[in-house]
Amino acid sequence: MEVLPEANACVNANKSELVGEKGSGLQSECQRTNDPKLLNSFGLQKRGLKIANLNVQHILPKIEEIRLTLNEKKSLHILGLCETFLNPELGDNLIEVNGYDTIRKDRHETQDKTGGGVLVYINNLMAYERRKDLEIGNVESIWLQINFPSTKPILLCSVYRPPDMKVDWIDAFELEISKASSLDLEIIIMGDINIDYAQGCSNNKWSHMIQCHGLTQLIDNPTRVTYKSKKIIDHIYTNKFDNIIETFVPYLALSDHYPVCLTRKTNVKEIPDSSHKIITYRCFKKFNEENFIKELQCKPFNNVIEEHDTDKALNIWYSLFNNVLNKHAPIKTKRVKNVQRPEWLTPEILTARQNRDYYHKKHDLDRYRFWRNKSKSLIDDAKNKFYKTSIEQAKNPKELWKYVKGLNQTKSSPFPSQLKTHNGVITETQHIVDAFNKHFINIAPKDSLSTSQSYKFDSNKIYEEVAAKVPQDTWFYIPLITVAEVKDCLSNLNVAKATGIDQISPRILKLSSEVISPSIAYIINRSITAGIFSF
Structure with missing residues (x-):
């Protein structure tokens, strides 16, 4: 297969000549890089809130490439798409991207026509809200309010103006801009406007409207290139030009338009880092099975058997066992790349x-x-071959369903980055948890139980209910377990199963079955005889 050495792109890393912003001292860069790492990505290099917009011209045939491009480097926080060609019969599951929320407005919501449509993918760790109050009339637009912990929010709009729209479309969209401007917030507008800026704005009414609202158009590299023409019809506008530290038009040929991209400066702590994640794991790098078992044998597990209180016996067991396990296989945390390349992806x-x-x-x-x-x-x-082979060779139902689910994107529900309460907005993780706990423990009506009387559990009602349905000569009991049965269960554990909440894996339990079987059997039998479940 042919491999090409060149992959340059023209960049506006803050330009020197912009409408309404002459003499800003910003420099233009072209042919920024030959680095193959930037191929098929959006190419934004500076830290901050990374945003892009693309006229995708039918999303469904290109959804795998969109997923691949977004998840390759976690390069964008927000991606807007125009001309998605979606309709109500096409569910969100067909277009979802792992790690991103999907906000869509199909053309049928604004007009009695097919085609068109806009969509926004936003990192699901971002704090945002849809501003439908700003989406007026039949304009194909999506307005979002991006919230930050310590600074004012910004308004972001992804919009599409079809080329055959009459002049009254500008009047309709101006109503949205006017309402957004009245909120006194920073505004960023991006989309395919179908008004050429290659030789200055080709539409006087549009140019006048933009200037009246204090907006600056940031893109001056062609976004739609053919044999006959080079046009700048995909735009980015803002009323806070100084906050935009980088713009970029990459040569990413998903359609016959190039994306328009920007980086908006922010405090690093205000932007979620989805390119990395923190994992907790047991480190077996220096683990020696023989030494582990020898030290485990020296521990006084007889102390467990001598304890008659079931809960205390279990706590003693965990203390003895984890003391040895944590020494030989300590629990560690590590920051790793959160790159999710599909298994079917090939060098070709x-x-x-x-x-x-x-x-x-x-x-x-x-x-x-x-x-x-x-x-x-x-x-x-590649997808057909991978999934066909994987499903045919699946060894168990769990492995089979892993690949079946891979054919259909599922929406994840991450922990919220902020929570609105009566007292304001909460951003600290522990404070959010506390607020949820407080809400749910008080969710029942306060007057449902009398404050002067405490609720008493009547066990006689249960006994009467059981006696009415079970014959009197029927007895039920749980037989005690033997040490041999416990050892047999532990020895036959599937080491491929997931580790439980106690962070002791099936592999470790199976390995130490000879040593720990007597103490575990004792705890189980004490639970049966005492009628107490310990955990």
């Missing part, structure tokens, strides 16, 4: 995507179409 697919983008940049239409179709067919073939 990456190369085909690189070649597609390269020839699109070079305006070689025939080769671009060849590599566009090639990359799509390689992705389809």
Whole structure:
């Protein structure tokens, strides 16, 4: 397969000449990098809130590439898409991306037509809210309010203006901008406006409206390039130009438009880092099974058997066992990359995507179409082969369902980054947990029970209910367990099963079954005879 050396892109890392912002001292960069690491990504390099918008021209055939591009480097916090061509019959599960919330507005919501539509993917760790009060009339737009812990929120709009729209579309969209401007917040607007800025704004009414609302257009590199023309019809606008530290138009040829991208400066702590995650694990790097068992044998597990209180006996057992386990296999935390590349991804697919983008940049239409179709067919073939082989070779139902679920994206529900209460907004994790606990323990009506009388449990009602349904000569009892039965259970544990909440894995229990079986059997039997379940 052909591999290409060049993958440059033109960049506006804050420009020197912008509408309404001349002499700002910002410099333009072109051909920023030949680094292959930036291929097929959105190329934003500076720290901050990373946002992009793309006219995708039908999302469904390109959803795997969108998922791949977003999850390769966790490069974006927010991605807006125009011309999604979605309708009510197409559920969110078909277009969801792991790690992102999906906000969509299909064309049927604003007009009695097909096609069009806008959608926004936003990192599910971001604090935001949909501002439907700003979405007025039949404009294809989505307004979001992005909230930060210590600074004022910003308003973000992803919008699409079809090329055949009449002049009254500008009047309708101005109503949205006017209402947003009245909130005295920072505004960022991005989308395919279909008004060319290549030689200055080609629409006087639009230009006048933008200037009246103090907005600056940030993109001056072509976003739609053909043999005959180079047009800047995909735009980014803001009323706080100084907060935008980087803009970029990458040669990412998912459609015949290039994305428009920006980085908005923020406090590092205000932006969730989804490119890495913290994991907790047992380190077996220096684990020696023989030494572990020898030390375990020296521990006084007889102390467990001498204790008649079931709960205390269990606590003694955990203390003795974990003291040895934590010494030989300590619990550690580590920050790791949160890159989620699909298992079906191959080097041939990456190369085909690189070649597609390269020839699109070079305006070689025939080769671009060849590599566009090639990359799509390689992705389809790789997915079909991977899932077919995986499902056929699945050894158990768990493994089978793992691959079946992989065919359909599922929406995750992460812990909220903030919580609104009567006393304001809470951002600290522990304070959010405390607020939830306080809410749920007080959710029952306070007058449901008399404050002067305490509730008493009447066990006689249970005995009467059982006696009415079970014959008197029927007896039920739980037989005591033997040490041999406990050892047999532990020795046959499946080491592939997940570790429980006590952080003792099946592998360790199986390994130490000879030593721990007597003490575990004692705890189980004490629980049976005392009628107490210890945990």
